[in-house]
Amino acid sequence: MTLEVDVALARPSFDLVASFHTGSGVTALFGHSGSGKTTLINMVAGLVRPDRGRILVDGRALFDSEAGIDLPSHRRRVGYVFQESRLFPHLTVRQNLLYGSWFRGRGFRLGSVDQIVELLGIGDLLPRRPSSLSGGEKQRVAIGRAILSDPAILLMDEPLASLDDARKGEILPYLERLRDGLDLPILYVSHSLPEVIRLATTMVVLAEGKVTAAGSVEAVMERSDLFPATGHPEGGSVLEARVAAHDAEFGLTELETAGGVLRVPHLDSAVGSRLRVLVQSRDVMIATERPAHISALNILAGRIATLRDDGHSTGEATILVGGSGSGAGTIRARITRRSIHQLGLAPGREVFAVVKTVAIDDRSIGHYPGRPGRKPEEI
Numbered sequence: 066m067t068l069e070v071d072v073a074l075a076r077p078s079f080d081l082v083a084s085f086h087t088g089s090g091v092t093a094l095f096g097h098s099g100s101g102k103t104t105l106i107n108m109v110a111g112l113v114r115p116d117r118g119r120i121l122v123d124g125r126a127l128f129d130s131e132a133g134i135d136l137p138s139h140r141r142r143v144g145y146v147f148q149e150s151r152l153f154p155h156l157t158v159r160q161n162l163l164y165g166s167w168f169r170g171r172g173f174r175l176g177s178v179d180q181i182v183e184l185l186g187i188g189d190l191l192p193r194r195p196s197s198l199s200g201g202e203k204q205r206v207a208i209g210r211a212i213l214s215d216p217a218i219l220l221m222d223e224p225l226a227s228l229d230d231a232r233k234g235e236i237l238p239y240l241e242r243l244r245d246g247l248d249l250p251i252l253y254v255s256h257s258l259p260e261v262i263r264l265a266t267t268m269v270v271l272a273e274g275k276v277t278a279a280g281s282v283e284a285v286m287e288r289s290d291l292f293p294a295t296g297h298p299e300g301g302s303v304l305e306a307r308v309a310a311h312d313a314e315f316g317l318t319e320l321e322t323a324g325g326v327l328r329v330p331h332l333d334s335a336v337g338s339r340l341r342v343l344v345q346s347r348d349v350m351i352a353t354e355r356p357a358h359i360s361a362l363n364i365l366a367g368r369i370a371t372l373r374d375d376g377h378s379t380g381e382a383t384i385l386v387g388g389s390g391s392g393a394g395t396i397r398a399r400i401t402r403r404s405i406h407q408l409g410l411a412p413g414r415e416v417f418a419v420v421k422t423v424a425i426d427d428r429s430i431g432h433y434p435g436r437p438g439r440k441p442e443e444i
């Protein structure tokens with residue numbers, strides 16, 4: 066599947082000019098509040114009309130100003146999940162789910178209703194009404210309803226935004242199952258970096274109505290210059306990792322990365338699983354000698370590649386860990402300008418990156434899309 070977007074819209078206080086191409090899996094539209102994410106996803110849905118441009122799904126034009134095409138929403142074959150579930154309060158969960166299927170033609174590409182119910186774990190909820198469901202359950206039903214309309218693409222606008230952390234944690238595995246179990250591309254609006262790292266295959270970064278980067282999550286995260294414009298001055302880096310062992314005594318999981326072993330709180334992933342880990346730059350400290358007598362369990366040896374400061378109080382160091390060449394990984398550390406000065410940090414200097422174990426949890430760990438052990442380029 067492909068999604069091609071090349072659109073422009075001028076509003077009195079806001080211009081949006083966006084162009085990107087993406088494929089299967091989850092494409093995250095990432096950017097800070099007001100960057101144009103909802104406007105863009107609404108253009109794909111047919112709720113906002115671009116001034117000019119084209120939007121194609123698998124080569125099929127949903128909108129093409131030159132050709133005079135502007136399909137109405139109900140003919141676009143898009144499923145839309147909003148921040149709040151927007152279920153019909155007077156219908157049961159079963160009726161809400163089937164409502165989506167009333168609008169589809171014959172045949173359901175994505176599997177049976179039972180399969181979708183099973184995939185989302187909502188079988189027990191079928192006779193209930195939305196008012197008796199938790200926020201996470203409502204969102205799972207809303208996702209089921211959107212899928213059962215048999216869309217060619219699923220649009221999700223911050224579907225976890227109204228949920229607390231516990232509910233978010235509950236729903237994320239279902240989103241991973243959707244991504245890996247259905248042949249359905251998902252355009253996913255988020256301003257949560259951990260969510261993007263966990264779910265997305267591709268990332269499109271928006272700032273002030275412009276696409277500032279688009280590509281694989283790993284490649285985009287390499288671009289530390291992007292993050293100030295996204296409202297995340299403290300970006301991070303994504304390390305490729307493999308589950309090496311579980312330490313039952315202390316409730317830890319050991320991850321092998323290019324830079325060395327990372328110990329993180331216990332993860333529910335089998336030994337051998339391939340993961341990616343977001344290490345946020347604010348969770349990394351730098352030492353010029355290997356620290357001893359320190360509580361942090363993760364000390365990675367490396368060399369400073371770049372150093373940049375904001376001219377005020379803080380700076381960011383990019384540290385190459387695990388040697389050079391293709392085996393190397395990158396870690397970023399956000400530290401004060403005073404520390405840069407006191408430690409005499411400079412590009413080329415050998416240092417140790419210290420990562421707090423508790424800074425990495427389920428929400429900053431993503432399974433590679435597809436079956437465990439597969440890398441994105443193999444899918």
Ligand SMILES: Nc1ncnc2c1ncn2[C@@H]1O[C@H](COP(=O)(O)OP(=O)(O)OP(=O)(O)O)[C@@H](O)[C@H]1O
Pocket residue numbers: 076078079096097098099100101102103104105256
């Ligand atoms: N109907 C409208 N008329 C005029 N301006 C609008 C309209 N809808 C949105 N805007 C403006 O367009 C800009 C982008 O808004 P949009 O909702 O797309 O951003 P966003 O990235 O989704 O933000 P958030 O994360 O807060 O939802 C904002 O400046 C907003 O005020």
